Amino acid sequence: MEPVANPKQAVLFIGGLGRSGSTLIERLLNEYPQTFAIGESVHIWERGLRDDELCGCGDTFSQCAFWSEVGREAFGDWSEIDVSQVIDQRWDIDRSRRLPQMIKAHRSGIIPSDHKDYLELIGSILVAAGQVAKRQTGASIVLDSSKHLSSAALYSLDDRLDVRVLHVIRDPRGVAYSSTKVVDRPEARGGDMEQMPTYSPARTAARWVTDNTGFAQLERLGVPTLRLRYEDFLTDPLGSLASVATFAGIDPPELPDGVFDGSTGVLATPMHSAAGNPMRFGSANVTLRLDDAWRSKMPAKDRRLVSAITAGTRTLFGY
Numbered sequence: 001m002e003p004v005a006n007p008k009q010a011v012l013f014i015g016g017l018g019r020s021g022s023t024l025i026e027r028l029l030n031e032y033p034q035t036f037a038i039g040e041s042v043h044i045w046e047r048g049l050r051d052d053e054l055c056g057c058g059d060t061f062s063q064c065a066f067w068s069e070v071g072r073e074a075f076g077d078w079s080e081i082d083v084s085q086v087i088d089q090r091w092d093i094d095r096s097r098r099l100p101q102m103i104k105a106h107r108s109g110i111i112p113s114d115h116k117d118y119l120e121l122i123g124s125i126l127v128a129a130g131q132v133a134k135r136q137t138g139a140s141i142v143l144d145s146s147k148h149l150s151s152a153a154l155y156s157l158d159d160r161l162d163v164r165v166l167h168v169i170r171d172p173r174g175v176a177y178s179s180t181k182v183v184d185r186p187e188a189r190g191g192d193m194e195q196m197p198t199y200s201p202a203r204t205a206a207r208w209v210t211d212n213t214g215f216a217q218l219e220r221l222g223v224p225t226l227r228l229r230y231e232d233f234l235t236d237p238l239g240s241l242a243s244v245a246t247f248a249g250i251d252p253p254e255l256p257d258g259v260f261d262g263s264t265g266v267l268a269t270p271m272h273s274a275a276g277n278p279m280r281f282g283s284a285n286v287t288l289r290l291d292d293a294w295r296s297k298m299p300a301k302d303r304r305l306v307s308a309i310t311a312g313t314r315t316l317f318g319y
């Protein structure tokens with residue numbers, strides 16, 4: 001018997017702080033025929049629609065066949081969108097400071113009208129992306145790597161979507177150390193952000209605490225959540241991927257043959273990601289390697305600071 005089709009668009013949302021290994025996990029998940037990676041939808045208005053940056057497929061956003069069709073499907077045409085207005089809405093609504101209202105909405109089921117207005121737009125993109133993906137590749141699950149806690153809290157209020165959160169977490173000292181390192185963004189085209197932002201260890205540590213406890217709170221509010229520690233993923237990558245696939249409803253949960261043997265692989269499925277980590281471009285030969293440079297290279301005072309700020313929370317997540 002055929003399973004009953006889920007009337008909601010399935011979205012696997014990758015949540016957590018940047019520099020936590022999530023891009024590699026996203027690329028591996030994109031190799032499942034059932035998934036379709038769209039990158040970080042939270043940034044689509046600015047980096048895609050306004051700045052016409054490069055999509056993961058190599059075309060500019062305006063020339064990408066996938067995103068052009070998504071615009072037609074969602075709005076008739078992208079030109080129907082008032083870009084500067086929607087960017088203002090996104091910066092007003094999809095923000096950490098709005099989390100108390102979103103949490104209240106999860107509890108009461110009543111969504112404030114300004115949240116609803118923005119959700120109507122971004123949710124329509126996710127629904128349309130799912131429809132276009134299904135037509136183009138047969139994929140049924142939209143893979144969104146926005147990562148922000150506020151985006152996860154907001155999107156999961158949309159009753160057109162079946163949002164499941166993959167909460168990726170990494171030792172805060174590793175995140176803080178990586179966050180001080182400069183990485184180029186090849187997709188920026190003369191804009192003002194040619195490199196990924198860097199953050200001080202104290203700022204990263206504070207965000208590590210608020211974001212990770214926030215994802216745990218979202219889970220308690222009933223948002224389906226699977227927590228994946230970066231370090232556990234590297235210890236058992238194939239087992240971890242199978243757990244994520246099962247959580248996302250992917251059947252069978254194994255990657256197709258020949259993609260990735262648990263340590264090396266060739267990730268060749270293009271990603272139509274409108275924003276994200278520089279690693280998303282082109283076909284990639286990957287070799288898994290635990291990045292624990294922080295253990296030997298992180299300045300002792302930074303390490304003490306991050307350890308102190310995260311002390312109360314770290315143990316909750318086994319660090």
Ligand SMILES: [Zn+2]
Nearest residue numbers: 055057064272
């Ligand atoms: Zn594209």
